[in-house]
Amino acid sequence: MSPQWFVVYCKSREESRAQRNLENQGVYSFFPKIHKERILRGKKKVVEEALFPSYLFVNISQKDEKFSAIRSTRGINSFVKFGMSIATIPDQQVKQLEQLCHVNNKLAINSDDAYKNGDKVEILSGPFKGITAIFDIEDGLERSMLLLKILNQDNNISFKNSALKKAES
Structure with a gap:
């Protein structure tokens, strides 16, 4: 058998x-x-x-x-x-x-796609679509904090990871 x-x-x-x-x-x-x-x-x-x-x-x-x-x-x-x-x-x-x-x-x-502090990322959806920001820190499993310059002021704003991609340098 x-x-x-x-x-x-x-x-x-x-x-x-x-x-x-x-x-x-x-x-x-x-x-x-x-x-x-x-x-x-x-x-x-x-x-x-x-x-x-x-x-x-x-x-x-x-x-x-x-x-x-x-x-x-x-x-x-x-x-x-x-x-x-x-x-x-x-x-x-x-x-x-x-x-x-x-x-x-x-x-x-494989963590090649992971963002690191200081990486430039492009926002793909929402009211900030097309804007380039600086990756700051992960905010849970599905969100990240970005530094976004609005009216000449740096602001920390949370975005969904699915709405981000690495910006072309």
């Missing part, structure tokens, strides 16, 4: 431990994680979170002698079941999920 993907339910916040223990037993598993921006202690940071908290995907054959040892692996509670049968996932779905996580995490880490 060829290996299949099974879903296991892990103890709370012990997915990484369970994955390490499975790896030590020679069992291949997949723990989907994504990078998200969060505000921690007033600062915006990229953190890694479980896509499906408390769940792991395990690739193994039911005839393998290691299959029965999975339930007693430290960090794992049990296999996910529907009635009396253990839940399986098609290979193609797990491959798509792996690819999706890889692409998402690669994009989330």
Whole structure:
């Protein structure tokens, strides 16, 4: 019998431990994680979170002698079941999920598009459309503070990040 993907339910916040223990037993598993921006202690940071908290995907054959040892692996509670049968996932779905996580995490880490203090930015929408301003600081996940010269006075004004782009130098 060829290996299949099974879903296991892990103890709370012990997915990484369970994955390490499975790896030590020679069992291949997949723990989907994504990078998200969060505000921690007033600062915006990229953190890694479980896509499906408390769940792991395990690739193994039911005839393998290691299959029965999975339930007693430290960090794992049990296999996910529907009635009396253990839940399986098609290979193609797990491959798509792996690819999706890889692409998402690669994009989330790339900070080339991030604005830095002093960058010139152009406002793309609203009453200030077309005006160039100076980037000051991020104001949460979706907004930023800009220095805008109005009537020969510098003003700090908050704008949506989606309404900004780096100005041509």
